[in-house]
Amino acid sequence: MKSLKDSKLKGTELIKAISSNFQELKRKAEVIVQTFERERSCPNLKGGFKCGVLEQKIIQCGTCKEQTLVCVGGSNENKCNEIVSHCLMCVCRAGVCHHRTTKQPCQPCTGYQKCLNEVLHCKDQDLRVAEGEGLKFDCNVNFLNSIDEKLEFVLEKREELDVSLMQTSNKPDIFIHKANKDVSGRYSCTAKSKDAMFPISRVDFTVKVVSPPEPEFPDVPGSSVPPPANFNDNQLAQTIVICATVFSVALTASIMTCICLYIRERKRAEEAQAQKKQTVLEEVKVSMDSEKPVTREKATQTDV
Secondary structure (H helix, E strand, O other), rough: HHHHHHHHHOOOOHHHHHHHHHHHHHHHHHHHHHHHHHHHEEEEEEEOOOOOEEEEEEOOOHHHHHHHHEEOOOOOOHHHHHHHHHHOOOEOOEEEEEEEOOOOOOOOOOOOHHHHHHHHHEEEEEEEEEOOOOOEOOOOOOHHHHHHOOEEEEEEEEOOOEEEEEEEOOOOOOEEOOEEEEEEEEEEEEEEEEEOOOOOEEEEEEEEEEEOOOOOOOOOOOOOOOOOOOHHHHHHHHHHHHHHHEEEEEEEHHHHHHHHHHHHHHHHHHHHHHHHHHHHHHHHHHHHHHHHHHHHHHHHHOOO
């Protein structure tokens, strides 16, 4: 207004200048409102993302009326945007389809499920983990942080002919605390609206569980002692059983040897005792035999 005052315009010229300024302000305000509405709408189609499905309700600044936006990602090569947008209200779960609002049975559009799988996919992750270690599935996609409603994250393992539910969580991080070889495979983590259970985004994972690395031992100069072997639980149990068996056999053999030696030594002692007794008896007999002639001689001398 200062410029109008300084211009010293009067009458019709002043009115025209004021009207022109108001029109300029109106144009700038409309640009600001449009920019604001663009920035707050369809976050799944901004910031490098073009995936997922969002049904967003916003208040138009010009009319103050509520408007529902359907934000569908994907490449739209198969016209999936149109199919998903028009069939968004028909939700199918476990082969049963119903209308999201009326809950009445409904018939999904042709190719709807295939298109939904295409537009939900946001990113792929390859996970490689050693056997026995923890495994973390990061199901978060950045645009989910701008959604006000509560979300639930569903982790599923995808086989060739089957899909099995693994875990559900209120947080985007899902853990398997101790991975084994059976954990290897393909997984998908789908973010869903907790109230309507309608899918919003999906992250796919390829998991590979490998054998744990062998420990490395530093080389010690002048040492010829080999590093200890790397035993797993089964090998350790087998080694303990073998050692216990060998020890038991050795102990039994030692006891039997001792018993045999004891019996042999006792037998020897008994034989030696018997031989000694026999020798004594023979010596006594010899002594008695040697005394008999003397007695006879004495008897003869007496008779004379």
